[in-house]
Amino acid sequence: MPHTTQSILTLLFLIILFALTSSYYLITVGLRLLGWYLLRQSETRREIILQELAEKHGGGIYVKGQAIIVGFFHPFCHAGGGGERVLWAAIRATQNKYPSAVCVVYTGDHEVDRYAMLKRVQDRFSIPLDSTRIVFIYVSHRRLVSPQLYPHFTLLLQSFGSIPLAYSAFSLLVPDIFIDTMGYPFTYPFTKLLFGHKRVPVGAYVHYPTISTDMLNSLPSENASTKMKVKKQYWQMFALMYRTCGSSVDVVMANSSWTARHIRSLWPKETTSDAAPGGVKIVFPPCSVSEITSAIPITNHPRQPYLLSIAQFRPEKRIDLLIRSFAHFYKSLPASSPLKAKSRLVLLGSVRDDDDAKRVYELRLLAHELGVKEQVEFVLNAPWKAVLGWLGKSWVGVNAMWNEHFGIGVVEYLAAGLVGVVHDSGGPKEDIVVEGLGYHATDIPSFASAFQKALSLSPKDVLALRKRAQASSARFSEEVFAKGWLEAMEDLVDLMPPRKKFF
Numbered sequence: 052m053p054h055t056t057q058s059i060l061t062l063l064f065l066i067i068l069f070a071l072t073s074s075y076y077l078i079t080v081g082l083r084l085l086g087w088y089l090l091r092q093s094e095t096r097r098e099i100i101l102q103e104l105a106e107k108h109g110g111g112i113y114v115k116g117q118a119i120i121v122g123f124f125h126p127f128c129h130a131g132g133g134g135e136r137v138l139w140a141a142i143r144a145t146q147n148k149y150p151s152a153v154c155v156v157y158t159g160d161h162e163v164d165r166y167a168m169l170k171r172v173q174d175r176f177s178i179p180l181d182s183t184r185i186v187f188i189y190v191s192h193r194r195l196v197s198p199q200l201y202p203h204f205t206l207l208l209q210s211f212g213s214i215p216l217a218y219s220a221f222s223l224l225v226p227d228i229f230i231d232t233m234g235y236p237f238t239y240p241f242t243k244l245l246f247g248h249k250r251v252p253v254g255a256y257v258h259y260p261t262i263s264t265d266m267l268n269s270l271p272s273e274n275a276s277t278k279m280k281v282k283k284q285y286w287q288m289f290a291l292m293y294r295t296c297g298s299s300v301d302v303v304m305a306n307s308s309w310t311a312r313h314i315r316s317l318w319p320k321e322t323t324s325d326a327a328p329g330g331v332k333i334v335f336p337p338c339s340v341s342e343i344t345s346a347i348p349i350t351n352h353p354r355q356p357y358l359l360s361i362a363q364f365r366p367e368k369r370i371d372l373l374i375r376s377f378a379h380f381y382k383s384l385p386a387s388s389p390l391k392a393k394s395r396l397v398l399l400g401s402v403r404d405d406d407d408a409k410r411v412y413e414l415r416l417l418a419h420e421l422g423v424k425e426q427v428e429f430v431l432n433a434p435w436k437a438v439l440g441w442l443g444k445s446w447v448g449v450n451a452m453w454n455e456h457f458g459i460g461v462v463e464y465l466a467a468g469l470v471g472v473v474h475d476s477g478g479p480k481e482d483i484v485v486e487g488l489g490y491h492a493t494d495i496p497s498f499a500s501a502f503q504k505a506l507s508l509s510p511k512d513v514l515a516l517r518k519r520a521q522a523s524s525a526r527f528s529e530e531v532f533a534k535g536w537l538e539a540m541e542d543l544v545d546l547m548p549p550r551k552k553f554f
Contacts, residue, residue, distance in 0.1 A: 079244065086221075086245030093225040100153060100186055100224075107183050119152045119544070121145055122226025125233045126159040126193050126216055129168055131175050131401040131432070132363045133336060133459035134258055137306070137532075138232045139178045140337035141256070144533035145540060146181050155186045157220040159193030175401075177342065177435050190219040196235070199406070206261060206289055210237040217241050228543050230254040236261055236296035243299045252546040254302040254539060256334070259456040260313045262290050294318055302542045304334045304535070307457040307478035334535035335482070336459050339435075340528040343466035347443045349517045356394040356506050359445035359469065361438070361460030362452070363400045364407045369451040370398060370414055376451070376498035378421035383499065390506060396423070396449075399430040399441055442467035446513075447505045448489075451498065455479050466524035468517030470505040472498065483527075488520050 101118050125138050142154045160168070169182050195212030198205050213235035221242075229242050229251050239253050267286055297303075297318030305311035311331045358377060362368040377396040384391045402408050411429060418427040430441065448464025450473040455461075457478040464471050471489030473479035480491055490501035508516065525531075 082244040083247065086247070086250075089221045089245065090225050090250075092222070096224050104153065104183065117151055119149060119228065119547070120155055120224070120226045121149075121152050121228045122155045122157060122220070122224070122230065124157045124217065124220065124229065124231045124235065124238060126157065126190060126196065126235075127233065127403075128156050128158045129160040129163045129171060130363075130403050131171065133457070134233060136176050136178075136338075136459060137256060137258070137336050139172050139176055139180065140529055140532055141230075141232065141536050142185065143178055143180055144536045146184055147533070148537050148540065149544075153184055153186060155188055155224060155226055157188050157190050157216075159190050159216070161189050174434050177339065186224075188220060188223050190216050190223070192216055192219055204285070207285075207292075210235070210261065210289075210292075213237050214241050221245065226251065227547055228252050228254065230256065230543070232256045234258055234261060236293055239296050239299035249546070249548055252301045252543045253299060254304070254543050255300045256304045256306070257310055257314055258306050259310060260293070260317060262286060262293055262317070263313045263454070264316050265313075265454060290317060301546055302332075302539050303330075304332045304539050306334065306336050308333060308481050309454070309477050310456050332535060332539055334539065335527045335532060336457055336462075337529040337532035338459050338462040338466065338524070338527045340462070340466045340524045341530075343439065343442060343463060344521055344524070346439050347467045349468045349514070349521055351510065351514060353510075354446045355444050356390050356447075357441075357445040358394070358396045358447045358449050358472075358502060359399065359441055359464070360397065360449050360451075361399050361463060362450065364398075364402060364410045364414070366410070367452055368400075369453070370410075371417055372451040372495065372498070373398070373449055374414060374417050374421065374423070374427060376492075376495045377427065377502065378418075378423045379495050380499035380502040381423055381426060383503075394426065394506065396427045397430060397441060397445065398427065399433055399438065402431050438463075442469070445469055447472055447502065449498075449502075450474060450479055451492075453477070458483055462524055462527040465520040466527075468521050470508065470513065470516060471520070472501040472505055485523070488516065488523060 097120065104118070123138060123142065125135070128135060128138055138156070142156075145152050145154055165187055168187065169180065169185070172178055172180060192212070192215040194200060195215055196209050198209060200212070201208040214237055216235070217238040225246070231238055231254070234257065236255070239255065242251055242253050267290060294317055297314070300318075303314065303318070305314055311333050314331055360370065360373055362370065364370060373396065381391070381394060384394075398414070402411060411431065415424075415429065418424045430437070442463060446469065448461060448469035448471050450458055450461050453474055454477040455474065458473070461471060461473055461479045461483045465483065465488060471479070471484035473484045473489065473491060475491035475493050484491070490504060492498040492501045
């Protein structure tokens with residue numbers, strides 16, 4: 052009897068194993084057939100795009116088999132933040148290096164037409180583009196990556212939500228190279244499952260790891276509640292899935308030393324090691340260093356005691372901490388202090404949607420409640436010329452985000468010669484506001500103290516610091532970014548198979 056039971060269990064195990072294996076192969080074959088269908092369907096649109104370009108440019112390289120279609124997956128390309136600056140600067144660098152490149156932007160901004168999109172790029176970032184070689188593909192289902200849609204298991208469900216977006220993109224046009232510039236890792240294995248490991252090279256510019264080792268280490272391992280134990284298991288499971296996604300990337304770029312360190316610890320060594328194509332390339336985001344330094348020379352001319360924040364009005368930017376810290380600093384000033392009459396906190400950022408507008412309203416209320424309503428100024432959706440104006444007359448540049456992956460606004464502070472006061476973590480600490488360029492803080496008292504120190508520097512000391520800051524900002528110029536980006540692009544182009552019909 053025991054022998055019979057053991058035989059039955061063995062048979063059941065083999066049946067289950069066979070069923071799972073068969074299901075995997077059936078799904079894989081099904082996805083590859085779907086990919087073949089998408090390639091065939093995409094061919095017509097590709098020919099139309101290239102024909103239009105050939106008519107505009109007199110033929111030449113825009114013929115089938117010679118043009119390269121580079122797909123940039125960026126569903127929120129009209130947001131106007133630092134991630135969007137990376138996108139448009141990457142497109143400009145790609146256009147300059149590869150005359151045959153057609154840059155396709157997969158966007159979910161259906162309410163914004165092509166003209167308005169390109170106009171904002173010029174107004175907000177002052178990045179010149181060849182608009183004839185940019186194609187906007189409007190994808191569906193963008194709401195599936197909205198965090199508001201998922202009150203629980205947000206990371207996991209958002210990541211799965213990116214797959215229908217990628218399918219929507221590929222159903223309209225399959226690129227020769229696929230580059231995620233926004234951070235949707237589940238699209239990497241999906242691309243490989245559809246088209247195989249060699250048909251469409253995948254690149255990733257990682258602004259911020261979807262899950263970090265800091266997050267995993269932040270949860271208690273001992274004497275934890277059941278809820279915390281479940282949360283830790285969930286994060287560990289997601290980290291394993293994130294690692295699997297990393298194995299599907301051909302070329303990886305990270306925007307800072309902090310991001311690169313986390314990616315190397317989370318993704319497989321075959322993707323991130325020096326033996327991989329380039330390993331993890333640290334490509335600092337492009338900043339308008341040359342334009343800022345030429346527009347704002349460092350002189351003895353006194354500036355106003357303004358504390359300037361350039362950041363989107365998102366919760367993780369912790370603008371409320373800046374307001375509370377400024378109120379603490381302002382109320383500590385004696386009535387006779389010149390700073391009491393002149394100091395001001397200037398919050399400059401873009402308002403993307405109703406949620407951002409609501410947060411701005413709440414921040415205004417907070418400033419009113421803390422008694423600094425007249426000293427806190429909000430500057431919303433400012434054009435680049437106005438941004439330069441504030442950089443030129445402010446004294447201090449502030450940033451309060453914990454583990455900010457990089458901080459383009461912080462680089463702009465240095466380029467303009469501002470004294471940096473940033474959170475003691477992430478890219479601003481490790482890469483930007485290094486020793487001798489400003490102060491690091493963590494909470495209300497330390498930020499308030501840093502504000503006081505920065506605004507109390509002697510004319511000689513502040514002038515020397517401003518010169519050091521501006522010189523240091525050259526590390527983050529658009530030219531340096533373009534060089535790093537094109538090194539990665541060369542790896543991706545080398546991975547492309549010869550252009551031919553695939554059906």
